Amino acid sequence: MTISETRSISRQMTSQPDYLDLRRQDLNSTYRPQREWIEGRGILIVIAHFFAGIGAGAWIFSILFDYRVGEIMAVVSIGLSGLAHLAFLGRWQRFLRILARPNSSWVSRGMWGTLLYGIGALVYFLPGVRDTLMGSISLGISLFGVTLVLLCSGYVYSVSKAIPFWHTVLVPILYIAYGLRGGVALLLVAAVFGGSSLDIDTMETIKLWVLASTIVLILFYLIIANRSGGAASYSVHELVAGRISVAFYGGTIGIGILVPLALAIGREFGLAGMLTLGIIGFASLIGDFYVKYCVVKAGTYVPLGDAVGPVSPKIV
Amino acid sequence: MRLGMVIDLKRCIGCYGCQIACKAENGTRPGTTYARVLKREFGTYPNVKKQSLPLLCMHCGDAPCIEVCPTGASQKRSDGIVFIDADMCVGCRACMMACPYAARYFQDEERNYFGVGMAPTAYEVSRYQDHQSGVVEKCDFCRHRLDQDKEPACVANCMCKARIFGNLDDPESEVSRLIKEESGFQLNAEWGTDPSVYYLPAER
Ligand code: SF4
Ligand code: SF4
Ligand code: SF4
Numbered sequence: 001m002t003i004s005e006t007r008s009i010s011r012q013m014t015s016q017p018d019y020l021d022l023r024r025q026d027l028n029s030t031y032r033p034q035r036e037w038i039e040g041r042g043i044l045i046v047i048a049h050f051f052a053g054i055g056a057g058a059w060i061f062s063i064l065f066d067y068r069v070g071e072i073m074a075v076v077s078i079g080l081s082g083l084a085h086l087a088f089l090g091r092w093q094r095f096l097r098i099l100a101r102p103n104s105s106w107v108s109r110g111m112w113g114t115l116l117y118g119i120g121a122l123v124y125f126l127p128g129v130r131d132t133l134m135g136s137i138s139l140g141i142s143l144f145g146v147t148l149v150l151l152c153s154g155y156v157y158s159v160s161k162a163i164p165f166w167h168t169v170l171v172p173i174l175y176i177a178y179g180l181r182g183g184v185a186l187l188l189v190a191a192v193f194g195g196s197s198l199d200i201d202t203m204e205t206i207k208l209w210v211l212a213s214t215i216v217l218i219l220f221y222l223i224i225a226n227r228s229g230g231a232a233s234y235s236v237h238e239l240v241a242g243r244i245s246v247a248f249y250g251g252t253i254g255i256g257i258l259v260p261l262a263l264a265i266g267r268e269f270g271l272a273g274m275l276t277l278g279i280i281g282f283a284s285l286i287g288d289f290y291v292k293y294c295v296v297k298a299g300t301y302v303p304l305g306d307a308v309g310p311v312s313p314k315i316v
Numbered sequence: 317m318r319l320g321m322v323i324d325l326k327r328c329i330g331c332y333g334c335q336i337a338c339k340a341e342n343g344t345r346p347g348t349t350y351a352r353v354l355k356r357e358f359g360t361y362p363n364v365k366k367q368s369l370p371l372l373c374m375h376c377g378d379a380p381c382i383e384v385c386p387t388g389a390s391q392k393r394s395d396g397i398v399f400i401d402a403d404m405c406v407g408c409r410a411c412m413m414a415c416p417y418a419a420r421y422f423q424d425e426e427r428n429y430f431g432v433g434m435a436p437t438a439y440e441v442s443r444y445q446d447h448q449s450g451v452v453e454k455c456d457f458c459r460h461r462l463d464q465d466k467e468p469a470c471v472a473n474c475m476c477k478a479r480i481f482g483n484l485d486d487p488e489s490e491v492s493r494l495i496k497e498e499s500g501f502q503l504n505a506e507w508g509t510d511p512s513v514y515y516l517p518a519e520r
Contacts, residue, residue: 020346100387107410159380162413211370
């Protein structure tokens with residue numbers, strides 16, 4: 001019997017062999033990728049943070065520009081984020097268990113942010129409340145909630161000491177910038193499909209500034225991570241030339257940065273119309289999703305066991 | 317009291333006895349190995365070397381897994397043992413992202429060792445009922461054995477006596493003596509986690 005025949009029989013004998021093979025392979029590899037927050041149900045975490053970011057950003061700008069359609073879309077986004085979190089945890093009681101210890105971790109602070117935002121926004125929406133003292137209080141609560149959400153979704157990653165690519169304050173900054181950028185993008189899409197009382201020109205200017213700052217931020221983040229060496233620079237390598245490069249170049253850079261940039265420049269030269277704006281917004285939203293997807297997927301643990309001998313290319 | 321372990325890399329022959337003893341003791345599911353052995357080969361022929369590295373939860377003095385746990389499921393006892401209360405765990409896996417020693421295992425669903433679609437064996441049925449799905453698990457220095465004045469299973473079953481268990485706070489204990497006399501070191505101490513597991517160098 002050949003080795004591959006033996007392997008195939010052992011695969012048939014073991015339930016879900018791919019999962020177990022991967023786990024075995026990871027535990028023996030020098031650079032172990034994190035899989036729990038990206039593969040299988042783990043993708044729900046990325047989806048949850050994507051909706052949380054754009055929902056928070058959209059709420060801030062909708063309030064700023066007094067844009068009702070945007071407010072509704074922001075609340076729907078945060079609702080979707082909550083649902084994705086719930087689906088990841090599996091049982092709603094687990095959500096309550098996290099809420100029961102508000103200051104224990106960034107995970108619980110983020111959950112509280114979502115809850116406060118949800119409650120504040122819903123009260124603010126009640127008929128006759130908006131222009132009253134109650135309206136101001138609920139608005140204050142909702143804004144406090146979105147601030148927490150924006151802060152926490154990045155900090156949840158950056159506290160992970162074991163994953164050097166995440167363990168930097170640049171991750172929360174990136175998540176805040178992308179949350180704001182996604183918020184503006186959502187409002188641009190809302191303006192196209194939901195009718196507009198929105199000051200489009202101002203929104204576009206904001207969008208361009210945020211777009212430019214996210215480009216600088218991503219570059220800065222990648223350069224710093226690459227310079228740190230070890231697992232962090234391995235993560236950068238995975239992004240720019242490894243298993244995540246298609247998502248990085250296609251989603252984050254191509255659709256997320258180049259398409260909005262090209263269309264925005266095109267608008268300066270007469271490529272007008274709400275549809276162009278809508279496409280800019282939509283492409284930016286896809287880019288926002290992919291930047292989070294890529295950052296999370298590139299997470300790689302510090303290599304274990306260098307202390308007992310040099311890292312060897314061959315690990316048996 | 318601070319319970320800890322010393323692993324003598326000179327003595328370890330990489331037999332996986334500790335890994336199997338742990339699985340038998342704790343009845344863990346496929347893919348979960350609280351105690352495991354990494355092997356490394358390095359050098360170029362004819363100067364090659366093979367080194368075994370037994371691993372387990374380091375029961376860190378400054379445990380990053382506890383810091384990030386949103387429910388308090390990850391806890392530390394007064395004797396330094398870091399453990400997970402499965403009834404409090406919500407399976408968020410933040411602790412897995414924080415642990416640099418790959419000591420935590422998410423129990424996503426019940427699996428068995430013998431075949432897709434086949435019923436688990438009677439042994440598996442009886443052992444897996446002690447484990448919940450949707451939570452994270454890890455080594456707890458065999459708390460249940462310590463309560464009966466027994467050593468952790470990996471220590472008791474190491475035929476080379478490469479694993480020694482004891483009180484790190486007692487300067488007279490064997491673990492403290494070995495760490496002092498044989499230059500014991502913590503694995504990647506620079507991470508600032510202050511592990512309770514020490515290693516003795518592979519070469520004198
Ligand atoms: S049982 Fe002992 S000798 Fe065998 S691998 Fe484990 S620590 Fe090493
Ligand atoms: S080894 Fe990992 S699981 Fe164990 S105490 Fe340290 S950080 Fe926590
Ligand atoms: S998975 Fe369980 S033990 Fe780990 S951080 Fe979440 S609640 Fe705590």
